[in-house]
Amino acid sequence: MLLVLRQQLKFRSFLRKSRNSPRAGGSTPPPFSSVTAAAAYDLFRGVSGSEDDRLAEEEFLSSRLGVVGAGQHGASPPPPLSSQPGEAPAEDESVLDGARVGAAMACSSSSPGDPRLSLLSECYDLARSGRRRELKRTLHHLVRREGYGSAASLCKSLLDCFGGRDGDVDLVWDSLVEVYARREMPRDALFVFDEMNLRSVSSSADACQSLMHSLRNTDMVWDLYEKIRRPQGILSSSCIHGALLGHLCRHGWMKEAVSLFQDKRGSGELQPCLTVFNAMIAGSSTFVAKSFLSLMIRSGFPPDETTYNSLIQRLSLEGSLEEALALSAAMEQEGMENGVATFNALIYGFCLHRMMNMVWKVVKMMLTRGLSPGYLTYRALMIGHFQSGNVEEGLKLKDAILARGFQMNIITYNILLHSLCEAGRLDEVERLLTEIRRHGLELDHVAYSTLIHGFCKLGETHRALELSRAMATRGIAPNSYNHLSVLLALCGKNLLREARQYLCHLRREARQVDAVLYNAAVDGHAKAGDLNGALLLLGEMMKSGISPTVVTFNSLVHGLCCCGKLAEGRALMAAMVRQGLAPNAVSYTTLLDAYCREGDVGAMVDLFDEMVGRGVAPNTVTYSVIMKGFCRAGQLGKAAAVLKDMHAKGIPADQIAFNTLIQGFCEARDVGMALHLHDEMLKHVRPTPVTYNLLVNALCVSHNLCAAETLVGDLLEKGVRLRKFAFTALIKAQCVVGSPQKAVLLFQNMIQAGFDASVEDYTAVIHRLCKRRRLKDAKVFLNMMLRAGVHPDQMLFDVVHEAFSRGDDRRSMLAWQGKILMSGLPSK
Incomplete structure (x- = not known):
């Protein structure tokens, strides 16, 4: 085995x-799927030299x-x-003569x-x-x-x-x-x-x-x-079997671990003990670890501090923090005190799940017990701040760690680099790289991957390419993930020629160029409208012996649809089938959306029927596209029937699906049905700010301002975060119906809600008031604008100047021109 x-x-x-x-x-x-996993490994593996x-x-x-x-x-x-396994350390030899x-x-x-x-x-x-x-x-x-x-x-x-x-x-x-x-x-x-x-x-x-x-x-x-495996008694060592069993458990090979345990136990090579059980518990998921704990107790071995700490660590990492706290309390009830390792596990768990308010409570508990935070404690707090987006506090803790004489390894720096890249703090990234070199550390594969991906994401493609070359110079081969980051960045900046050159460079260097890399390049060309370039890449891909995938064809179909070549897109889907590839939901939904935009409802319905007939299950996005197509065609009854069909088939309608249907009824000025759909939406998903923008605007357009005011007031009382559009739509409507006082109040509510009132917002209101010759109310908003420190632009000046001239209000016009001159705009 x-x-x-x-x-x-x-x-x-x-x-x-x-x-x-x-x-x-x-x-x-060992390789990690994410930086967080690397952090978890490094935190609990102990303090290395x-x-x-x-x-x-x-x-x-x-x-x-x-x-x-x-x-x-x-x-x-x-x-x-020790010289022998059972030898105890002698007191007079416990310290080496440093001199x-x-x-x-x-x-x-x-x-x-x-x-x-x-x-x-x-x-x-x-x-x-x-x-x-x-x-x-x-x-x-x-x-x-x-x-x-x-x-x-x-x-x-x-x-x-x-x-x-x-x-x-x-x-x-x-x-x-x-x-x-x-x-x-x-x-x-x-x-x-x-x-x-x-x-x-x-x-x-x-x-x-x-x-x-x-x-x-x-x-x-x-x-x-x-x-x-020699006949020297080594194989009877619990430490050796513990390491091997823990390795199996960490990789999820539970059957192999149990089989090995039973085989060696039956042959007499392995005597069950705390060391072996603790190793298996430490390497397992919480559910499996509890099973091993039960077996351990049945075998006559009560859990010790290591057992408890392993379970607390695992629960903390998996987010079961309430259970981890309960287990730490049970540990003390069994007569074992919570040590630094216990608190570190809890602190790291709360930091990992961004519950910084609980972190400090655990730190306080730790200090109350007379325990001194060590390197791992400070490190967990630092990582917690970085991953919570509090970069400044994280940097302060990093400096404090270094000031205390601790040294951070490259895995810790990798986490900081990742957080800084996510926050877009490129200057801090460069400073951290200088610090890493100053401490004599070398960037590893994870560090390079983090930096390449981060720089690409932030548009610094040239810097990512420099790092890729430096990586290869150091003998660390960039992997497909690194190359993919570079290609996506080049295509994202529309540097298509450079993307093709990069692929050619990889082939010349005998790097492994797979379908994923070609798909990224094909997709970039298709989205940019360069269909010829995309098709050339497809031919090059097949010439290299790399079979196109469904993703490849989906990108090409999307490109054709964006260029209005729907017939070619449908023909390409047929070519997919001839190539032995089955179009998936993305393939059909892309073409369905194109028919929807073209207003060809008949072709859309035919394609949808073909999709279902081929056994491809429509998803929520597909149904949303179908509803949008019916709404645009004014067939609202059919659109509503699609929603019912979704519910009947157990397909959950998401916020986009509901908003699509609500928008259709709002545009048809069927506000009652739109409000009914809102009530139905509340039973399934939480409405978004877009939902309320649609409803408020529909109520305003239908001159049902009382209902609109009531809706906005209720939402504000419930703490619902509205978008600025909901306020401005109601403000404009109040101006139109001649209620400037309410408009002023709503304007103040909008500012109190945290929105900045721009010159465009003031212009929209003042223009409506001037158009209706309500110059007195317009002056109120003009004064509000100037007191708020918002300076008028040329458009607003023209609107006000024309209104005062038309109203023969020369005094107000001269006063307004004086204020305009102070703002630096030319007066007429």
């Missing part, structure tokens, strides 16, 4: 790729790195550093050749004397100094320094694997492990357990599991 899974997932090729391209940017997490070296060093020196990590990500920790290590480093740096040789020689001496704890601590400082991607050079130095094999050198190799693994540098650890295998050097159970634990979130865990 394990072999089949490995072949299906191609773990060997993944491992070879990871070994052949080590980078200094830190351990690479690159995130907080000070904390990592303290944890390492106290031999409790694994315990702290477990509290953060919910998985059970690997055993503490001795510093002296050794200074000595090594002044020695000829490789500056690491003296430190490695010291490691060899420590191994010979059996001082394993000091050996691992010395290696820890060496690894910390060398950084990520240093395994190859350290292995070479080891071979140069100790070419021959003996048990003491083997111990140095083994300890180096364990140190790399505990420093959350799995690729380096795996490189050393493979070098040991090439030289037939055996690995200890502690090294294997640490390495399995560090690889628990990657597909490489499978290869390692097979490599260490």
Whole structure:
């Protein structure tokens, strides 16, 4: 079973790729479908050396790195550093003599050749004397100094320094694997492990357990599991099986996880324990985790803090925050205090779901318990502000994090880059990129993808192309998603020639150009009306051996319909069928909408019948188009019958469908039926501001101003957010019927509702009053406008000048000309 899974997932090729391209940017997490998922992974996987070296060093020196990590990500920790699995840390060896290590480093740096040789020689001496704890601590400082991607050079130095094999050198190799693994540098650890295998050097159970634990979130865990299947008692390790079972659960392979658990339990290789159960719970969804919890309790293992924290973390991430809070309370009732990891999980959950008001309540609870917020707490708060759109507060927290001596890794920066791109803060993006380089971090694939997509979305196509080239220069191959972002941006700016050149460049570079990329280019050309270019791309696509899809033909049909070539569009749909592609609801709806715009109701009905006859189910948009076509043709009864047909077939009518029908009856001045449809709409969906614009305007046009005023007043009392059009329509109507006082009141209500009154709004009202020779009321609005700081334009000046001249009001005209001169407009 394990072999089949490995072949299906191609773990060997993944491992070879990871070994052949080590980078200094830190351990690479598993691929994520979104930046939020990456944030969730990074938050709960523990604090790595690159995130907080000070904390990592303290944890390492106290031999409790694994315990702290477990509290953060919910998985059970690997055993503490010791010479034997059961060895307890000695008090007098809990802190490394920093002066001795510093002296050794200074000595090594002044020695000829490789500056690491003296430190490695010291490691060899420590191994010979059996001082394993000091050996691992010395290696820890060496690894910390060398950084990520240093395994190859350290292995070479080891071979140069100790070419021959003996048990003491083997111990140095083994300890180096364990140190790399505990420093959350799995690729380096795996490189050393493979070098040991090439030289037939055996690995200890502690090294294997640490390495399995560090690889628990990657597909490489499978290869390692097979490599260490030796009769040395390693396979009975709960940590190794816990890492593998957790990996299966995280990827949703529950049947395989349960099968592996039962097989190994039946063969005696696996003894159920808290470590194994906690690993499965930590990697599962809430529903499955509860099942594992029930099995765990039935097996005689009561849940511990790690169990509770894993469930609280999972509930928080999935948005079940009320249940997460209840579980934290139950945890305390069982005699286990809520720790920093518990509060961090809750804080991150509330931040993730943008409930910042609750975040501070949890922070207050945390402080009340005497717990100090750590890096992960500040990080969660920072991300919460960014994702809630409060960029300024997020930037302040980022500066506070750095000021406290914490270091952020590239995954954290990726989240900030994403938020800044979404907010359109390009200046801040550039500043953040400078900061990333200043801290010695390298952009990874997620960072480049985020930036390319963000710059493309904001129209900065040239900057996106620069990043794409820089990405390739660094040996990070852009994927189809990156190329798609660039193509969509080029087509969106109508740079069609550049889009074609970009596709040609991808083909020349032997990049994988698929149907998705061609579809984007075809769609861009079709929307721009360049049908010849779109058809050329279609031919080029087929010549390259890429089969067109339904999306390809839909884009072409849309382009033909936009150019009024409906017959060609219908012929293309027939060609789709000949190509073995079945037109879908989008295909038919596109052509139906074109017939609707042309007013050809007969062709529209025939095509709709063909659609149903071919077994293509119409969707809500299709029915909305049909209703619009009937309304435009004045066939309102048939349009209303379509709505009834939708309800009868269980197809929900959305706001657009109702608004389409309401607009039809409003334009026909059947206000009663429009109001009836509004009442029917309330039973299914919430009306939109467009709905009320239509109704208010219809009531005003039919001179039913009392009903319009009542409707607007009721909506304002209910807190319904109206659009400006609803106010201006009623204001104009009051002016027409000679109620300027009501118009003034409505104007004030409009301003109080948060709308800015423009010169166009004042002009529309004043023009209607002047047209009806209500110059006194017009002067009221003129004074209101000037007091509001709105300056008249040339159109308003002409309207007022003509009205005063016609009314022979020379005094008012001269006063008005004086005010106009002060505004900078020429007077007549």
